[in-house]
Amino acid sequence: MSDHDHTHDHDHPPHLAHHFDTPTQQFESGKLGMWVFLATEILMFGGLFCAYAVYRANNPDVFLYAHHSLNTKLGAINTVVLLASSFTMAWGVRAAQLGQKPLLVVMLALTFLGGCGFMGIKTVEYMDKWEHAHWVGPWNEYHPDHQADESHAEADFGPDAPPENGVLPEDHPAEGSSEAEAAPGMVDQSPAPTGVEQPDRATETAPAPQPDAVAARSPAEPALPQDRVSLIRPAANAPAGLRTEVVAGDDVPVAEAPYPSRETMTPLDRDRTHIFYQIYYLMTGLHGLHVLIGMGLIAWIGVRAFAGHFGPAYYTPVDLVGLYWHLVDLIWIFLFPLLYLIH
Amino acid sequence: MSSIPHNVSTDVYGREVKRQPGDNYLNHSKGIRSWLLTLDHKRIGIMYMIVVLSAFLLGGIFALMVRTELISPGAVLPVGDRAADGAMTDAGMDFYNHMFTLHGAVMVFMFIIPAIPAILGNLILPLMLGAKDVAFPRLNLLSWYCYMGGGALFVYVLGKGVLNAMFPEIGPFTPDFPGLSLFGWQLIPAFEFFGWWTEPGLAGFWGGGGLDTGWTFYTPYSTDTATAVTAAVLGAFILGFSSILTGVNFIATIHMLRAPGQGWYRLPLFLWALYATSIIQILATPVLAITLLLLIAERTLRVGIFDSSLGGDPVLFQHFFWFYSHPAVYIMILPAFGVISEVIAAFSRKHIFGYKFIAFSSVAIALLGFLVWGHHMFVSGQSPVTNAIFSLLTFSVAVPSAIKVFNWVTTMYKGAIRLDTPMLYAIGFLGMFLIGGLTGLFLGSLGTDVHLHDTYFIVAHFHFVMVGSMMFAFLAGMYYWWPKIFGKMYCEWAGRMGAVIVFIGFITTFYIQFVAGSQGMPRRYATYPEMFWTHHFVSTIGAYILGFGLFWVLGTWVHSLVKGRAAPANPWGHNSLEWHTNSPPPHENFAVTPQGSDPYHFDQWHYDPELDTYVLEPTEDQPAPAPGAPRTPTTA
Amino acid sequence: MLAILAQNDATLYLPAPDSTFAGEYDWVFYFIYYISVFFTLVITAAAVYFAVKYRRRADRTEGEHTSTHHTGLEMTWTIIPLIIVLAIFYFGFRNFMDMATPPGDAYKITVNSNRWNWTFIYPNGAITDTLYIPADRPVELTLTSADVIHSLFIPAFRAKKDAVPGRYNKMWFQANYDPDDDRIGPVLEGEGIDGEFTGLTLPLYCAEYCGQQHSQMLSTVVVLPVEQFRDAITQLAEPRGTPAEIGQRLTEIHGCAQCHAFEEADTAGTGPALYDLYGNPERSVQSDGTRREPTEEYIRESILYSGRSIVRGYRNEMPSFAGRLSDNEILAITEYFKSISTHYEGDLLEHLPGQEPAEDEGEGEQAAGETEPTEGDAPPAEEPEPADETVTEEPQ
Numbered sequence A: 001m002s003d004h005d006h007t008h009d010h011d012h013p014p015h016l017a018h019h020f021d022t023p024t025q026q027f028e029s030g031k032l033g034m035w036v037f038l039a040t041e042i043l044m045f046g047g048l049f050c051a052y053a054v055y056r057a058n059n060p061d062v063f064l065y066a067h068h069s070l071n072t073k074l075g076a077i078n079t080v081v082l083l084a085s086s087f088t089m090a091w092g093v094r095a096a097q098l099g100q101k102p103l104l105v106v107m108l109a110l111t112f113l114g115g116c117g118f119m120g121i122k123t124v125e126y127m128d129k130w131e132h133a134h135w136v137g138p139w140n141e142y143h144p145d146h147q148a149d150e151s152h153a154e155a156d157f158g159p160d161a162p163p164e165n166g167v168l169p170e171d172h173p174a175e176g177s178s179e180a181e182a183a184p185g186m187v188d189q190s191p192a193p194t195g196v197e198q199p200d201r202a203t204e205t206a207p208a209p210q211p212d213a214v215a216a217r218s219p220a221e222p223a224l225p226q227d228r229v230s231l232i233r234p235a236a237n238a239p240a241g242l243r244t245e246v247v248a249g250d251d252v253p254v255a256e257a258p259y260p261s262r263e264t265m266t267p268l269d270r271d272r273t274h275i276f277y278q279i280y281y282l283m284t285g286l287h288g289l290h291v292l293i294g295m296g297l298i299a300w301i302g303v304r305a306f307a308g309h310f311g312p313a314y315y316t317p318v319d320l321v322g323l324y325w326h327l328v329d330l331i332w333i334f335l336f337p338l339l340y341l342i343h
Numbered sequence B: 001m002s003s004i005p006h007n008v009s010t011d012v013y014g015r016e017v018k019r020q021p022g023d024n025y026l027n028h029s030k031g032i033r034s035w036l037l038t039l040d041h042k043r044i045g046i047m048y049m050i051v052v053l054s055a056f057l058l059g060g061i062f063a064l065m066v067r068t069e070l071i072s073p074g075a076v077l078p079v080g081d082r083a084a085d086g087a088m089t090d091a092g093m094d095f096y097n098h099m100f101t102l103h104g105a106v107m108v109f110m111f112i113i114p115a116i117p118a119i120l121g122n123l124i125l126p127l128m129l130g131a132k133d134v135a136f137p138r139l140n141l142l143s144w145y146c147y148m149g150g151g152a153l154f155v156y157v158l159g160k161g162v163l164n165a166m167f168p169e170i171g172p173f174t175p176d177f178p179g180l181s182l183f184g185w186q187l188i189p190a191f192e193f194f195g196w197w198t199e200p201g202l203a204g205f206w207g208g209g210g211l212d213t214g215w216t217f218y219t220p221y222s223t224d225t226a227t228a229v230t231a232a233v234l235g236a237f238i239l240g241f242s243s244i245l246t247g248v249n250f251i252a253t254i255h256m257l258r259a260p261g262q263g264w265y266r267l268p269l270f271l272w273a274l275y276a277t278s279i280i281q282i283l284a285t286p287v288l289a290i291t292l293l294l295l296i297a298e299r300t301l302r303v304g305i306f307d308s309s310l311g312g313d314p315v316l317f318q319h320f321f322w323f324y325s326h327p328a329v330y331i332m333i334l335p336a337f338g339v340i341s342e343v344i345a346a347f348s349r350k351h352i353f354g355y356k357f358i359a360f361s362s363v364a365i366a367l368l369g370f371l372v373w374g375h376h377m378f379v380s381g382q383s384p385v386t387n388a389i390f391s392l393l394t395f396s397v398a399v400p401s402a403i404k405v406f407n408w409v410t411t412m413y414k415g416a417i418r419l420d421t422p423m424l425y426a427i428g429f430l431g432m433f434l435i436g437g438l439t440g441l442f443l444g445s446l447g448t449d450v451h452l453h454d455t456y457f458i459v460a461h462f463h464f465v466m467v468g469s470m471m472f473a474f475l476a477g478m479y480y481w482w483p484k485i486f487g488k489m490y491c492e493w494a495g496r497m498g499a500v501i502v503f504i505g506f507i508t509t510f511y512i513q514f515v516a517g518s519q520g521m522p523r524r525y526a527t528y529p530e531m532f533w534t535h536h537f538v539s540t541i542g543a544y545i546l547g548f549g550l551f552w553v554l555g556t557w558v559h560s561l562v563k564g565r566a567a568p569a570n571p572w573g574h575n576s577l578e579w580h581t582n583s584p585p586p587h588e589n590f591a592v593t594p595q596g597s598d599p600y601h602f603d604q605w606h607y608d609p610e611l612d613t614y615v616l617e618p619t620e621d622q623p624a625p626a627p628g629a630p631r632t633p634t635t636a
Numbered sequence C: 001m002l003a004i005l006a007q008n009d010a011t012l013y014l015p016a017p018d019s020t021f022a023g024e025y026d027w028v029f030y031f032i033y034y035i036s037v038f039f040t041l042v043i044t045a046a047a048v049y050f051a052v053k054y055r056r057r058a059d060r061t062e063g064e065h066t067s068t069h070h071t072g073l074e075m076t077w078t079i080i081p082l083i084i085v086l087a088i089f090y091f092g093f094r095n096f097m098d099m100a101t102p103p104g105d106a107y108k109i110t111v112n113s114n115r116w117n118w119t120f121i122y123p124n125g126a127i128t129d130t131l132y133i134p135a136d137r138p139v140e141l142t143l144t145s146a147d148v149i150h151s152l153f154i155p156a157f158r159a160k161k162d163a164v165p166g167r168y169n170k171m172w173f174q175a176n177y178d179p180d181d182d183r184i185g186p187v188l189e190g191e192g193i194d195g196e197f198t199g200l201t202l203p204l205y206c207a208e209y210c211g212q213q214h215s216q217m218l219s220t221v222v223v224l225p226v227e228q229f230r231d232a233i234t235q236l237a238e239p240r241g242t243p244a245e246i247g248q249r250l251t252e253i254h255g256c257a258q259c260h261a262f263e264e265a266d267t268a269g270t271g272p273a274l275y276d277l278y279g280n281p282e283r284s285v286q287s288d289g290t291r292r293e294p295t296e297e298y299i300r301e302s303i304l305y306s307g308r309s310i311v312r313g314y315r316n317e318m319p320s321f322a323g324r325l326s327d328n329e330i331l332a333i334t335e336y337f338k339s340i341s342t343h344y345e346g347d348l349l350e351h352l353p354g355q356e357p358a359e360d361e362g363e364g365e366q367a368a369g370e371t372e373p374t375e376g377d378a379p380p381a382e383e384p385e386p387a388d389e390t391v392t393e394e395p396q
């Protein structure tokens, strides 16, 4: 805040907007605004981190298993690339403050190249996933709706798509035992909750009938008809977060065998494996989008720097874009271990 | 009163303002471009006012359709083929579902969230600070365009729904329909070749038309319905950005652009309220954004994060949604608190009581509001422990709200109260917020919520806090700042009359819904058992009265614009800085940067019966500048 | 409906309390209510009183300079509401814990929901679309959903719980039953079971928005004295009638008519009409234009994997019934479809006798048989006896 009156008469530095009193005030405002904006960015990613935490906590094995298909080496290289570009960005800001225009331009160019490198490597990774049918949505072999045998899918995944395609016959007894349709690869297009309409799971694990309820009543009260087992799948097979609701006496083993092996996966875990990929794509995709935006911004200030707009008196945009770029970097620093380095 | 020439405005010293072209922001420049590309916060505020009020009208029309359908249990609105027995047809029920969804979505995302911050906040906040503009005028304009973009998508959803209803043969109604479609229109007919494009992903992208998910977009229904969820969600997403930009702007402005002498504790309470609101906007809205993105991904790519049949968890969506939407209810009510603080002080002609408690209770509500979202999910199967924690935290929010109410009433004590229109709305607000807030206690309490959840009790609760409280405060603020904004007075008796009609209509519409709800009437019902007929009938009649009252209100405003007497600089004698400049303010707000002082210290303003306004007495150390010199002098 | 209006203990705000925890519920409700009324009245009265007493019309004097803050006062109205809300929390919490903890010996009913229909499955295999419960016995419901979220709401019991796909939420209640209650009337008429039954009929709603017919996803709870309940539910578990009749009953239980027309006069149009379907390819033109012969296989596939065969002009809306209908039940439903199709040549009566003996057994499985392992366990008809014995052996 300034303490002197603001009139229009006193000299106005060229970059000072009319409603600010001093360049410092303007610079501070911009910086504050940027920090606040970065807070919103962090919260936006925070939502995805929460989703990640929930699903990882509920399906630790799935995450452990699926992360093996990520290319840690490329991820690590990307981390280094991004860190280096953050460094050149910081150097660029310094150059702007000191009025070293050529250095600033070079540094911005290097940062931009870093962004290109990152996106390039990311593309290689994505292509690889695509080829192995580890892609997003139903184009993921673990997705219940995945269609490997359709013409377009063949074109998509190429002839070398994994033969198993996600469905292990022995885990999936045909749904109505006489039905050929229940064979691997068939898709039920209706939204099909994992719950009741999969009798295979219900019957596999249904606990013995429990006449317990009747037992405790007083003799005066007639018993109620009780004999049948309900259709409800035992809660042990329910999402892990819900296992608190286990029916009394339920002794169904939860898959805790040492992962990972496709063969030992429970059908439930296999159905969930695609979730890891979905989260992977959402997180890295949103992050990649931010990298692209950041690259656009860097290109923009690069051009302005080349035109000599910045100097010790005015370098706010460089500083703000720098902040943004560091945030993009920071988010990757979290993404990398969370996605690539699961133990 | 009658001695004042009709069209003469006076400055803060009661001297006539010689009107010249370009002397205020309204006529500063001309032409549509000077509005659409303006960076002036006041003009952006006016543009917001126009579109947000239109949205309100739209939402209100939906509300009246909802109420009309509910006037009797059978089919009322002429939709689809009529069943012989007057029972509701499938088409009729679909129509109803679209109506209440669009009503809720339009009202929440397009009216109530932007109403006070984006209209009144934009117009008044820099004036109150003694600043020339908000910190980032370009972002401010961008935020308006975001609003327009999001609003356009909503209008598209609505329009497509209407088209679909009228010409069912156009456009794909079902996601199974293959072919390339954009904006729901069939661009390329079904070729096998394009199968991959539509199946199973993008077909459901834009969906059909209309929206029938309820404003809460609960999965899996929202991932499943054939209506235009994606477009609507994208609209809400963009509207969210508009809200974020406003929040960023306000925070930076309040921090950086206060006038000299305007310390934090000299901020009018409206600014404290806006500050707290902005905190919520920037912290909660991004989470909504990511939630909506996930929902879009869910619909287009079937990623399954919220779909139990794909291994996901539908309740997670509710957590995400309410993590935003509960704080959002405080985005709605906090600015209203701010308005009420100003109005009650001004019309009691007394210093506000307990300034710091009111100021900090706003911030407390903003922060605590982040911890209570789970109270919307007490019966969704959350563990009892989680429920208990959320319930306890919910009650903690009630306490700062209570503090405010008590402080307002104490402010009135021994005041010199004038019952002008804004004050009538403010008193109405007190009563309605009491009822709305206290019924929140029924809902926050675990046991009682089980029965009341998703009944009309909830509907009544949130209309009391959103319509009875927030909308009343909005109207109070509109009337209160109207003279400043447009430089015209409104017709006082008509304003009061409007307040009375709106009040009566409101109570009739919504009080009885508490009774219906606690008797068991579930919400979002197109038809209902006959035992609730009386309740609904009364409610519908009330809604018509309320609708009439609001049109009356609109009438008073139009009348003021056309025929209103020119407004003086400070008709109410409030001391916050926006009253230290002419009405309407000049382009850059103040000719001379004003000095901040205690905004609730009214003594230096004296009533001038001749002019029917409050004027500053020039004093020894603050002589009035020569007439004709800068229009707005500095005050100590 | 009239009976509901004439309830005994209904108050202005709440319907008559018909479950054990409803009494406490009402108490908590009115506890909060009176606190609210008190504060509303006192504060509004103060505001209005001040507004009248200190009102200025013509003269525009300033308000009195009373103090602008008073920490003691502020603390008072911070702490008093705090104490009050803590009390409210406590009572609400206690009430909720009652609602959340079913006693171990509750009678367990499974509730399956789909758009827009409730299915209640009793431990003995009976399936109904009305919830029959024994009086004065704790009943525990396990809820789930086949499609979107629904919520089972019984206002008279003050009970509500969401039915979430993929989750198994539990709720419980114990119905009060007063034989002198004038709301009690004859029930279970038209169900085709022997005996006269009287019970208390109460409304049951779906409280979570679930789409088009959310407002018609209504049912009723019927509270029966325990003996009558046992009798009724045992009989309901027994199959009755021809396969076609059983099939018809199954379509009623599962609410097929919500979406499908079963005769020409029906207006339901969410899904394709089912009369004249069997053997009539006009009815089964697919969305891709192909024709499928509406055979047993087609019907079966449409029931179990509804998304695979979408009839032209309709949306893929139907939930899968895999796991909810046994093979035998699907056979019965197919028989019913045949019986309402003019394209079905065979004489139904001639068709049956040859299978008469097998048919009886089949029926036994049809209504009851849900899961493989238990299907052979015990014929439902024999259940009551062992159950009775259990009780007589029981001490206390």
Ligand code: HEA
Binding pocket: B216, B329, B330, B332, B333, B375, B376, B377, B378, B394, B395, B397, B398, B399, B401, B402, B405, B406, B433, B434, B436, B437, B438, B440, B441, B443, B444, B445, B449, B452, B453, B454, B458, B461, B462, B465, B466, B470, C035, C039, C043, C080, C081, C082, C084, C085
């Ligand atoms: C402006 C919006 C607004 C505001 C301010 C509030 C305020 C509050 N709300 Fe409300 N609420 C909504 C909008 C709002 N709500 C909406 C839109 C929904 C439904 C959404 C949907 O499902 O569609 C909802 C739903 C809702 C629920 C979920 C119900 C359910 O679905 O089952 C709950 C539960 O706890 C709740 C509680 C509260 C509480 C405790 C407050 C408190 O902040 C109120 C505090 C105020 C007071 C307590 C009054 C003042 C106090 C005194 C004068 C002193 C005396 C006080 C005491 C003795 C404590 N609200």
Ligand code: HEA
Binding pocket: B053, B054, B056, B057, B059, B060, B061, B063, B064, B066, B067, B100, B101, B103, B104, B105, B107, B108, B111, B112, B213, B214, B215, B216, B459, B463, B466, B467, B471, B509, B523, B524, B525, B526, B539, B543, B546, B547, B548, B550, B551, B553, B554, B555, B557
């Ligand atoms: C700000 C929010 C807001 C506002 C103002 C309103 C206003 C009204 N609402 Fe709404 N309502 C919601 C938010 C709001 N509502 C939400 C969030 C839901 C939940 C939706 C869901 O379940 O998903 C809901 C649901 C809802 C229902 C329940 C539907 C159901 O569950 O089945 C009902 C039923 O009566 C209803 C009625 C009304 C009525 C009669 C008004 C009246 O007050 C409307 C009167 C307004 C007018 C008639 C317009 C007048 C406007 C002008 C003339 C324009 C210019 C204006 C001025 C100059 C002032 N609303």
Ligand code: CUA
Binding pocket: C115, C116, C117, C149, C150, C151, C206, C207, C208, C209, C210, C211, C213, C214, C215, C217
């Ligand atoms: Cu089922 Cu609403």
Ligand SMILES: [Cu+2]
Binding pocket: B325, B326, B329, B372, B373, B375, B376
């Ligand atoms: Cu809330």
